[in-house]
Amino acid sequence: MKRTTRLYLFASLLAALVFACDDSTSADDDGEQNAKPVSWEFTQPNTSQDNTHTFAIPYAVSPTIDGAAIAEGDLVGVFYATPDRYVCAGYVEWERDTAAAAVALTVWGKGSGADYGLIDDDPLVWKAKRASDGKTFDATVAYAEGPSVFKAGGISALAGFTAK
Secondary structure (H helix, E strand, O other): OOHHHHHHHHHHHOOOOOOEOOEEEEEOOOOOEEEEEEEOEOOOOOOOHHHEEEEEEEHHHOOEEOOEEOOOOOEEEEEEEOOOOEEEEEEEEOOOOOOOOEEEEEEEEOOOOOOOOEOOOOOOEEEEEOOOOOOEEEEEEEEEEOOOOOOOOEEEEEEEEEEO
């Protein structure tokens, strides 16, 4: 993919974050509930746009949740772990935009004065929430390009997304 095409793709896909409020737990591989609760509540931190990392999730990747194709209204998010829970660093509601090739997800870094938040080289915890029943799933992703850890100013594209 040419650099100008990638830049156009990312620039044209920057979407507004959708805010929601929910506390739930996510299931592990055996269907057991994880001990740490997952909060999909997201408050944009007191930080600049330069302290974000943008991820493109191409429609061609065909993301799945629990073996089924992701549906409109499902949520895809990136989290970080605190000692007692997973905290949302950004998420997007899945929508199929016929004018775009991908969904863009903006992940926010640690805000000024915050005790927790993503900083450069922090690992990313991917999750998905199925709209039909509100269940949260852990996700595994593969990267087509860009960093696989948080980088302020980073741009990455996924090559795969599977939530179980």
